[in-house]
Amino acid sequence: EPPLLEHRNGDIVNYTVQIYSVDPAVLAQPELTVNSTTVSLTNLGSGRQYRVTVIAATSLGKGPKPAETFVRTADGTPSLPPSSVHVNQTDVHKDNLTVRWDPISLESQNGRLNYVVYYRAKNDFAEKSVTAPGDASSITINGLKPFTDYIITVAGETSRGVGPRSEEKTIRTDQDVPGAPTITRVDSIGTTALGVSWTSPADPRGKILGYRIVVNVASGGQGRSRRAAAVNSSSMVVLADEDDTFKTIGGLESDTEYSVEMDAETSKGWGERAKHASIVRTQMIVFGAPEGLEATKVTEISSTELRVSWNNVTADNVTTTPRFYIVSYGQEGSPTSDFKTLPPVRGLTQVLTDLTPYTYYRISVSSNGDASKTSTVYAWTPEGIPGELASFEILEPDDASVLLQWQPPAMPNGHISYMYKYWSLVTGRTPKATTTVTLRPDKLRSVGGNHFRWRVSDLVGLTEYNFVMQAYNLRFSNWTGPESGPELAKTLPGRPGPPSALRVSAERDGTLAIFWGLPRRPNGEILSYDVTTEWANETGSPSTLTTIHKKGRSARFQLVAGLEKRSRYRVAVRAINKQGYGIPSEGENRTRIVVVGDRAPRNVRLRSFTHESVVVSWDEPKSISKLLSYNVSVYKNGLLLFPPETVRLGNVTVRGLPSFTLLSVNVVAVHGDGTTAESEQRYFQTNSSAPTCTPRNFAVGPTNSSSLHLSWVSPPSSGTQNSVTCLLNGVLCGFTMRYWIKDSTADVRAKELSPEEHHVILLQLEPYTNFGKRNSCYMQDGGPGRS
DSSP: OOOOGGGTOSOOOEEEEEEEETTTTEESSOOEEESSSOOOOOSOOTTOEEEEEEEEEETTEEOOOOOOEEEEOOOOOOSSOOEEEEOOGGGBOSSOEEEEEEOOOHHHHOSSOEEEEEEEETTOOOOEEEEEETTOSEEEEOSOOTTOEEEEEEEEEETTEEEEEOOOEEEEOOOOOOOOOEEEEEEEETTTEEEEEEEOOSSOOSOOOEEEEEEEEOTTOOTTOSOGGGSOOSOEEEEEETTOOEEEEOSOOTTOEEEEEEEEEETTEEOOOEEOSSOEEOOOOOOOOTTSOOOOEEEEEETTEEEEEOOOOEETTEEOOOSOEEEEEEETTSOGGGOEEOOOBSSSEEEEOSOOSSOEEEEEEEETTOTTSEEEEEEEOOOOOOOOEEEEEEEOOOSSOEEEEEEEESOOOSSEEEEEEEEEEOTTSOOOOOEEEEEOGGGOEEETTTEEEEEEOSOOTTOEEEEEEEEEESSOTTOBOOOEEEEEEEOOOOOOOOOEEEEEEEEETTEEEEEEEOOSOOOSOOOEEEEEEEEOOSSSOOSOSEEEEEEETTOOEEEEOSOOTTOEEEEEEEEEETTEEOOOEEEEEEOOOOOTTOOOOEEEEEEOOOSSEEEEEEEOOTTOOSEEEEEEEEEETTEEOSSOEEESSSEEEEEOOOTTOEEEEEEEEEETTEEOOOOOOEEEEOOOOOOSSOOEEEEEEEEETTEEEEEEEOOOSSSEETTEEOOOOSOEEEEEEEEEETTOOSSOEEEEEOTTOOEEEEOSOOTTOOEEEEEEEEEBOSSSSBO
16 A cells, blocks of 8 residues: 555655565565556465565655565475485384485475375385474384385475475385294104195295294103103204205104194294194004904005905914904094994905095904904095185285185195186176186295185276185196185276386487387276386486476377487386376387488398297398498397397397397497497397206105105206206296116106196005105296207
C-alpha cells in the first residue's frame, strides 16, 4: 500500500522492491524499481524463507525502509540425492547396519527436508524404508536377516514428495550361528552301523563349514540287548563336510537303540541342534537256528510281497519230517503283540503279502510250534509307489511368486522327492501350457517339524494359477504318487519386470539404436517406458551426461543421436505400470569413429559349432580400397576373450573357446587408412562337453547280506580337484555307476541314474563279497550321444 497522504511529502514516482534470503542472508535478486503497487517475484528457490521490503521514492529521493515482511515459498522435491552414501564395515552386524551419507546442499533441498533410506533383500522385490530427520547424516536399519545381501538407496523428501535416489549400494549382513539341519532319515546298516541322511539348514545364516552328528544310546536301556552293562553310554561324535548329505556311523553295538542329533557350523560357531524323531535299533547278530531249521532265506516278489523259504529240520545227519511249520512276522521295532502269525504249513516256503513297501521286517520260522527250534531272519521290502501327500497348501503370494508348503506322505514307500505342476488361468482364454518342475532332495528345506516349503518365482502379477503336487520315487522316477490339489493361487499386483531382449547397436557415427521387448512379467498394463543413456567413460568431458527419453506403451525402439565419439554409454530401459517404475534392463555399447565412406564387413555367419570352436565367415565391405586383413574378436560378457585373430580371407575357425558359454563375435576390416567400423555383433553358444571333475563324497555301506547303499554329491562347478579346474561344461544329465566283484573285471555291471538321484541301493549281490565301484557323470553334448 502507498504511504499515508500526510507522510508522502510529494508525489510518489516509483517503488524499490528488495528481497533477501534468510539463510544465507544475501540479496536473492537485484532490486526492482516499479511504478505500480504489485510485482511478481519469480525464479526463487522452493521451500526457502525470504524477507521483503518496499521503499517509496519522490523526485527528491527514497524514503525510509518500512518493517520487513517474511514469507516462505512452497516446498518442491529435492533436486539431487545425498552424496557419498556408504556403510562402514564396522557398522555391519548380523541383524542391523548403519547407513551414512553427506547432506544435500541447501540450494538443492527445496523445502523442509527428511531423508528416506530404502532397502530390500537382493532376491526380494518387497522394499522397506526408514526415515531420518533433515539434520541427520546416518541411520541404523534393524530387523535384518543374517548373511543376506541388501540393496540400499537414500533420497531426500519434502512435503511435496521424494527426490531422486542415490546410486544403489549392495551390503551383506554379518553371519550368525546357523539354524538346525533337517535329519531326513536314519537307517540301520548292518549290525554295527547307522546311515544318517540330512538336508542343510533352511536358515543357514552364513556359509556352512560342516556338520556334527551326535549318536547316543537311547534313554532307558538297549532293548533286547543282553550286553547293556558293557555299552558305553557316552556320546559318539562324528564330523561331516559342508557338502555331505549322508554319513555312515560305525563302531556301534548290535541290537541296540540309538538316538541321533546333529547341528551345523558357520564361522560364528555351532548352531541349533536337530533331533531325529525316532529311535533306531541296530540289527541283531543272527548265528543260525538253534537245534532246528537251517539256511532260511528271503527273496523279493514285489514291494508288498516277500517269499520265505527254509530247509528241513536235521538231527544226527538224518532228515526228519515235522508235522508243520509256523511263520510269524512284523516290522522290526514294533511290539511282538503286533506281529502276525500265519496258519501252519507243511511245505518249505511261504509268501508274505500285504506288506508295507521299503520297510524292515523281522521274520521267524518255527517247526511244530517249538520256540526252541526257531530261525529268525531280517529283510527289507523293495521300494514302491509313494502315497499321497499328507497336506498341501499355498502361502505368501506376492507380485511374482508364491510359497508352496506340504507334508510328506504317511507312506513314502522308499527314497522320495517331489514334483509340482502349475498353469495360469486366463478368463476367456485357453489355459496356458502346464509347467512341470522336479525338486532335488538336497535343495529342500524342512520347517516347523515335518513340513517342506518351496518358493515358485517368475510368475506374472495379478494372475490366477492352479498348482498340483506329488511325491515320486528317486530310483524309479516313473513311480509317482497321487496328485494333491489343484490349489488355486493369485499373485498380487506389482511393478513390472525388466524389459526383455535389450539390444544396443551403433547405427552410425555418434548414434545408438536401442531395441527392447515387452517385460516377461508386466504385472499389469504397461503405460510407458523410460530410455536412459548415460556417459560411462572414465575420462573426458561429455557434452551430454544423462538423457531420459519418454516412450509410449507400444514403443520398442529409440534412436539416440549427437553422442560423443570414441565414448562408452550405459543404456537402461524400464517399464512403468500403475504400481510405478519397474526394474531397468541394462546394457552397454561403444561408438567408434567411422571414416566417411567406410563400410563394415557384412553378413557375418556362424556354423560348425563344437564345444571349443566355431567357423566365422563374412562378406567383404563395399567401397574399400587397399584392403589388407580382418580382425576377428570374440567377447564374453562384453569383455574381449583373447586378442583379436588377424586373417586375410573372409572366414576363420576360432578355437580355444570355453564349453557351454554364451559368446559374441564381430569383424573389423583393416585397410591402408586405418580400420572400418565393427560389423554387427553375432551371438552364439558353444556346445557342452564332459565335466572336468568327478562326483564327490562317494560313500558305500552294506544294508544286509545281499545289498549295498551308495551315496554321492554332484561334481563341483568351480574350484579345483586334484589340481584340475572344475567346470560342469553343460547341463548335468545324469550319472553312470559301474560295479564289479573286486579283482575280476570280467562282469562289470552298470546303472544309469537321473541327475536328481544322489544315492542308490544295489540289490541281489553275492553275500560277503568285496566290490569295486566307480561313479561318473555325463552331460548332453548338443548332438547325438553323450560325452
